[in-house]
Amino acid sequence: MxxxxxxxxxxxxxxxxxxxxxxxxxxxxxxxxxxxxxxxxxxxxxxxxxxxxxxxxxxxxxxxxxxxxxxxxxxxxxxxxxxxxERAWLQALAEQPEAVSISEETRAILLESLCELDAMLAGLGPNVRQAFLLSQLDGMSYKLIAEQLQVSVVTVTRYIAKATQHCVLFSLGAER
Missing domain, CATH: 1.10.1740 (Rna Polymerase Sigma Factor; Chain: A)
Structure with missing residues (x-):
């Protein structure tokens, strides 16, 4: 010391x-x-x-x-x-057919990745997070996202840019 x-x-x-x-x-x-x-x-x-x-x-x-x-x-x-x-993940796994089950190691890696993703997205505002997830996970167009969130397409574009920047900065911080 x-x-x-x-x-x-x-x-x-x-x-x-x-x-x-x-x-x-x-x-x-x-x-x-x-x-x-x-x-x-x-x-x-x-x-x-x-x-x-x-x-x-x-x-x-x-x-x-x-x-x-x-x-x-x-x-x-x-x-x-x-x-x-973790409960949501385990429930989703339980609902999968037996042929799709995964090893404990893979399960732990996926759970850790989900936790990191959740922590990363927790730093975003709710609309920014929702726009990003709708775009990245659901593949929705900016126009459809704008309609769902009741904002303009320009605002959705700003949301996605902000979320992308946040993700890049988060990943750079995690590499240190």
């Missing part, structure tokens, strides 16, 4: 000691599972410790409970989004 990491480690350790029980009791009724709540608490502190410029971020925190609750809320949303996506 470098000398620059010691103050950060001490800060996070103190934050953990002072707020871990509170955060656990805050999360437990929201997730309705003691083990999941405990996992999320650990993930919160891992997030705090591994954040970019963590030292300065921690020094800027005025309300530690609010800061920790915000991180926990985001992790909880990510967890529930992933669980919902």
């Amino acid at each position: 470098t000398s620059s990491q010691r103050p950060l480690t001490r800060q996070v350790q103190r934050l953990y000691q002072e707020h871990q029980r509170w955060l656990l009791s805050w999360l437990r009724p929201r997730v309705d599972c003691r083990e999941l709540a405990a996992d999320l608490v650990q993930d919160v502190f891992i997030r705090v410790l591994s954040a970019k410029d963590a030292q300065n971020q921690l020094e800027a925190v005025r309300e530690p409970k609010g800061y920790l609750a915000t991180i926990a809320r985001r992790l909880m949303i990510d967890h529930f989004r992933r669980a919902r996506l």
Whole structure:
């Protein structure tokens, strides 16, 4: 451990000691599972410790409970989004004929890809996301998308351009 990491480690350790029980009791009724709540608490502190410029971020925190609750809320949303996506995927797989079943490894890779796609599209507004999906998945023309979303074709063109740019930037960020 470098000398620059010691103050950060001490800060996070103190934050953990002072707020871990509170955060656990805050999360437990929201997730309705003691083990999941405990996992999320650990993930919160891992997030705090591994954040970019963590030292300065921690020094800027005025309300530690609010800061920790915000991180926990985001992790909880990510967890529930992933669980919902996984359930939908498993249901779709269950509805497939047996001849189309896939290996566990392929299933895990596809599920991970779906989660990454969901995370990437989560950064888009609802109309932009819907226009992009209608175009890319359903193959709809911009005119039909414009009619469905009740916007102009020019707006749909802007939506698709924005979504494409977002996807490119997201993929470039993921490669780092």
